[in-house]
Amino acid sequence: MKRVYNFSPGPAAIAPEVIQQAADEMTNWRGCGLSVMEMSHRGREFTEILKTTKDDLRSLMSIPDNYKILLMQGGAIAENAIVPMNLIGHKSQPATIDFVNTGHWSVKSIEEAHKYAKVNIAASSEDSGFHHVPARDTWKLTPDAAYVHICTNETIGGVEFDFTPDVGNVPLVADMSSNILSREMDVSKYAVIYAGAQKNIGPAGLTIVIVRDDMLGHALPICPSAFDWKLVDEHDSMFNTPPTYPIYIAGLTFQWMKRQGGVAAMEKVNIAKAKLIYDYLNSTDFYINKVPAANRSRMNVPFFLKDETLNSKFIAEAEQNDLVQLKGHSSVGGMRASIYNAMPLEGVQALVAFMKDFEKKYG
Numbered sequence: 001m002k003r004v005y006n007f008s009p010g011p012a013a014i015a016p017e018v019i020q021q022a023a024d025e026m027t028n029w030r031g032c033g034l035s036v037m038e039m040s041h042r043g044r045e046f047t048e049i050l051k052t053t054k055d056d057l058r059s060l061m062s063i064p065d066n067y068k069i070l071l072m073q074g075g076a077i078a079e080n081a082i083v084p085m086n087l088i089g090h091k092s093q094p095a096t097i098d099f100v101n102t103g104h105w106s107v108k109s110i111e112e113a114h115k116y117a118k119v120n121i122a123a124s125s126e127d128s129g130f131h132h133v134p135a136r137d138t139w140k141l142t143p144d145a146a147y148v149h150i151c152t153n154e155t156i157g158g159v160e161f162d163f164t165p166d167v168g169n170v171p172l173v174a175d176m177s178s179n180i181l182s183r184e185m186d187v188s189k190y191a192v193i194y195a196g197a198q199k200n201i202g203p204a205g206l207t208i209v210i211v212r213d214d215m216l217g218h219a220l221p222i223c224p225s226a227f228d229w230k231l232v233d234e235h236d237s238m239f240n241t242p243p244t245y246p247i248y249i250a251g252l253t254f255q256w257m258k259r260q261g262g263v264a265a266m267e268k269v270n271i272a273k274a275k276l277i278y279d280y281l282n283s284t285d286f287y288i289n290k291v292p293a294a295n296r297s298r299m300n301v302p303f304f305l306k307d308e309t310l311n312s313k314f315i316a317e318a319e320q321n322d323l324v325q326l327k328g329h330s331s332v333g334g335m336r337a338s339i340y341n342a343m344p345l346e347g348v349q350a351l352v353a354f355m356k357d358f359e360k361k362y363g
Ligand SMILES: *Cc1c(COP(=O)(O)O)cnc(C)c1O
Pocket: 010, 074, 075, 076, 077, 078, 105, 151, 153, 154, 155, 175, 176, 177, 178, 196, 199
């Protein structure tokens, strides 16, 4: 099977072992004569897949017992509405939500929240081009806010939190779409964690929501039933038909991660991968990355050629070297290497070797 090194930001690379296992099992899951795609979500086989998937995620992230795991749909963008609809119903309206604005995905969350609540921008790095995470002691939080929202990794800007903020008794909500399971996180510091699966877990179509149980039951009356976390939890993520195939692939990824040694082992490799590429970026001015060291994302590495007229040559020659999907997001241009868990160290070594060659050739 021909495989290339896939640097896509999402839908992103899935571990080759997982793809192969899915291929082997696709037409006949473990001898039951059915593909997972055509099983009833309430049948014995899928019930087992669902349970194992949730149990494995709980153990990988050390999710405490008082947290629910909800397997939903709509992606992080739907959660931008689902989160406020679920968390402000018990407050006098309009409730206030505090946001820390660190880039593209924070902006999206903020825009959507305006429909439901009063928004307070507690801190923002917009003035400096969204290159860093504002230090905690600069945040201007609202004492009775319904919650504080952060995006722990800005996938487009390549800016990642290097700390877990203490926000007192106000619930902390995090969009972890692009760095969930990439590093050890203390789940108990968060009230809600959500993430689309297509960056670091599996195929698009599945959204993971991890929610502390005291956050349930606060939904606004307008919240659609299928998005009301309390109902979703009461129906074990089967209030509506869940995305069964993406859940199955996510489960295979969780088993693969466990075989690798879990999140701690993934984090070690992720640190090594990020160091390799940032060390090289530090050593040259042929390529540019403006994020200060402390906030450089381990998952998404945007970089720019000093001479931007070489961009299309870079992309084309990278592809000839089996290094694909390196084009930067249209809003910022340049290049971006997304190096999620499924990207092996060898892939980053191949990329850095190519970048060095390219510099020699055109620098
Ligand atoms: C990709 C991404 C999103 C958007 O996810 P959808 O699945 O398209 O809703 C939101 N937030 C972050 C941090 C992302 O990386």
